[in-house]
Amino acid sequence: MPDKMTSGKVVTGFSRGMHYLHDPALNKGTAFTEAERDALGIWGFLPPGIQTLEEQVMRVMGNYHRKTSDLEKYIFLVALQDRNQTLFYRVLIDHLEEMMPIIYTPTVGLACQEYVHIYRRPKGFFIGENNKGRFSEILQNWPDRDIRMIVVTDGERILGLGDLGVAGMGIPAGKLSLYSACAGIHPAWCLPVTIDVGTNNVDLLHDPLYFGIRHPRIRGEAYDALIEEFIRAVQENFPGAVIQFEDFGNRNAFRLLNKYRNQVCTFNDDIQGTASMALAGLYGALRITGQKLIDQKILFLGAGEAGTGIGDLIVTAMTNEGLSQQEARQCLWFADSKGLVVKSRDRLAEHKLPYAHNYEYHPYFPDAVNALKPTAIIGVSGQAGAFTGPVLTAMAKYNERPIVFALSNPTSHSECTAMEAYFWTQGRAIFAGGSPFEPVTLEHKIYEPGQGNNAYIFPGVGLGLISCKARHVTNEMFLAAAKTLATEVSDADLKRGSVYPPLKRIRDVSVKIAVAVAEIVFEQGLASIPRPEDLPAFIRSQMYTPVYPIISNSGRHQVYKNK
Ligand code: NAD
Numbered sequence: 130m131p132d133k134m135t136s137g138k139v140v141t142g143f144s145r146g147m148h149y150l151h152d153p154a155l156n157k158g159t160a161f162t163e164a165e166r167d168a169l170g171i172w173g174f175l176p177p178g179i180q181t182l183e184e185q186v187m188r189v190m191g192n193y194h195r196k197t198s199d200l201e202k203y204i205f206l207v208a209l210q211d212r213n214q215t216l217f218y219r220v221l222i223d224h225l226e227e228m229m230p231i232i233y234t235p236t237v238g239l240a241c242q243e244y245v246h247i248y249r250r251p252k253g254f255f256i257g258e259n260n261k262g263r264f265s266e267i268l269q270n271w272p273d274r275d276i277r278m279i280v281v282t283d284g285e286r287i288l289g290l291g292d293l294g295v296a297g298m299g300i301p302a303g304k305l306s307l308y309s310a311c312a313g314i315h316p317a318w319c320l321p322v323t324i325d326v327g328t329n330n331v332d333l334l335h336d337p338l339y340f341g342i343r344h345p346r347i348r349g350e351a352y353d354a355l356i357e358e359f360i361r362a363v364q365e366n367f368p369g370a371v372i373q374f375e376d377f378g379n380r381n382a383f384r385l386l387n388k389y390r391n392q393v394c395t396f397n398d399d400i401q402g403t404a405s406m407a408l409a410g411l412y413g414a415l416r417i418t419g420q421k422l423i424d425q426k427i428l429f430l431g432a433g434e435a436g437t438g439i440g441d442l443i444v445t446a447m448t449n450e451g452l453s454q455q456e457a458r459q460c461l462w463f464a465d466s467k468g469l470v471v472k473s474r475d476r477l478a479e480h481k482l483p484y485a486h487n488y489e490y491h492p493y494f495p496d497a498v499n500a501l502k503p504t505a506i507i508g509v510s511g512q513a514g515a516f517t518g519p520v521l522t523a524m525a526k527y528n529e530r531p532i533v534f535a536l537s538n539p540t541s542h543s544e545c546t547a548m549e550a551y552f553w554t555q556g557r558a559i560f561a562g563g564s565p566f567e568p569v570t571l572e573h574k575i576y577e578p579g580q581g582n583n584a585y586i587f588p589g590v591g592l593g594l595i596s597c598k599a600r601h602v603t604n605e606m607f608l609a610a611a612k613t614l615a616t617e618v619s620d621a622d623l624k625r626g627s628v629y630p631p632l633k634r635i636r637d638v639s640v641k642i643a644v645a646v647a648e649i650v651f652e653q654g655l656a657s658i659p660r661p662e663d664l665p666a667f668i669r670s671q672m673y674t675p676v677y678p679i680i681s682n683s684g685r686h687q688v689y690k691n692k
Contacts, residue, residue: 146170158175159184161680186220190224199231200247203236215675229584233303233307242290242296252299253320254323255322256325258327259342264359268365274367276319278305278308278595279321279373280300280322281324281372282297286377288376292330292333293328293330297323298323301321312640313636314673327345327347328345374396375398376399377397379478383479391601393601394601395601399435400435401442402586408615409614413618423452425504430512431464435509458483462484462501467492504528504532506533506534510537511537514544516533516545524558525554540564551569563580565582582632590610597657
């Protein structure tokens with residue numbers, strides 16, 4: 130007797146193990162053993178050969194290299210993640226340097242821009258104005274109930290690309306993949322969320338394929354009420370989960386961070402994670418110049434979340450080194466879209482006020498460089514090419530080893546390329562880019578610039594917070610993360626031109642950052658567990674390693690195999 134009818138087809142018999150092939154967390158594909166195929170009743174759904182994870186990796190890499198564009202590679206990897214999570218993470222961890230620019234910036238930016246066209250399956254949780262009053266109930270739909278790490282965006286400021294509405298989902302999804310790959314945070318603990326409050330992106334609103342709410346962004350009290358509802362819904366469903374705000378617009382990012390930082394366990398990676406990554410890079414650069422942080426004069430291009438976030442953490446670091454807060458702020462200068470941020474300018478946003486010094490106003494960045502003669506320029510403006518030949522030449526004139534960080538993402542928005550930085554300074558610049566740059570050969574010398582990538586920081590910070598169930602996140606934790614990352618840079622790294630360690634070491638680096646962060650959590654009395662005797666071993670024991678679950682005769686499986 131047929132036991133199931135589907136779309137006119139008669140299905141005789143239904144494999145009890147079929148869902149193993151369709152659940153990415155359980156699927157092993159051709160690696161299911163004979164015993165498992167017996168236990169699950171899945172003989173016939175797979176070719177007879179049994180393959181190892183390593184053999185599967187080999188096939189994936191062959192297919193990956195056959196893809197002719199980065200976007201196709203991105204789509205291929207995301208499809209693999211949807212099909213076989215273990216294989217995806219094995220491939221990603223083993224080829225992190227090669228795949229980071231695909232799974233994250235710069236390609237993820239392109240993927241978000243094309244999101245509504247390349248969409249296959251949802252890779253995260255969409256919640257929005259249309260669900261108002263039902264957030265908590267809807268969060269119950271998420272199948273994994275032990276959520277510990279949430280990355281949430283409202284899509285307003287995706288990388289340097291602006292408002293992409295719900296198409297920004299690629300960012301929280303990509304970032305959580307990195308939490309798992311770089312710091313071993315179990316994928317089942319991770320939840321990517323996009324809160325749909327509309328979009329002001331006219332192109333998207335007119336795109337027939339756009340699937341977000343089709344009206345301009347909600348602002349004011351209605352917006353705040355939605356965020357509040359989300360935060361409360363998370364506390365009800367996943368109490369204590371870390372909530373990482375991601376790519377919110379300037380007007381909301383600072384406000385929300387300040388509102389929630391002492392209520393729940395939350396941080397904003399664009400502000401605090403970026404700051405930690407940039408400060409670590411500065412510490413590395415200062416090892417080359419032999420100078421002290423407190424002797425620097427740093428000019429930022431861009432006074433938004435990244436810029437003033439970095440500024441605020443440098444101030445914390447400088448005050449730890451003996452300066453007063455006022456003296457420390459005096460070392461930092463900002464230029465934004467309207468020119469140098471100075472006291473005489475009116476209607477400055479609140480986060481810029483501490484850095485509005487009593488000084489002559491310069492509308493143009495090159496003039497500000499010549500007037501201030503900074504030791505370092507840091508680009509966080511999203512303005513491609515803003516570090517022009519004259520700017521870089523001036524930096525080389527005033528400094529033996531000018532520090533030039535062009536951190537804007539994606540690559541197309543970088544303030545200068547690595548080649549430009551080295552060319553205009555005769556190879557003297559200490560350069561870091563936000564996106565990866567190929568090695569540069571100049572006058573027979575090869576420079577391998579480091580990537581100022583948040584991925585050095587946020588996975589380790591997340592692992593540290595989760596491991597000791599932190600109640601809040603403080604600036605001191607990001608300072609500790611920066612110092613730890615800086616100590617992981619070897620003399621050989623500096624010699625080849627990088628102020629960051631190689632990405633292939635990232636899992637080890639993340640553990641060290643996690644330990645440093647957890648130490649501060651315990652020190653500040655913010656942990657919810659007693660301090661384990663061997664903190665590094667405890668943290669390592671929490672980490673996910675992609676290995677296939679072992680399935681017993683009864684079809685039971687050991688899913689969360691943390692190693
Ligand atoms: P933001 O929107 O908060 O701030 C952008 C700032 O740039 C604003 O102060 C704005 O006034 C200024 N700006 C805009 N046009 C300008 C111009 N023509 N000249 C001078 N300043 C101008 O954005 P954000 O979060 O601070 O991010 C800025 C950039 O930094 C983005 O491209 C982002 O991708 C990048 N970023 C990189 C990393 C990393 O890991 N490398 C981390 C965070 C942010």
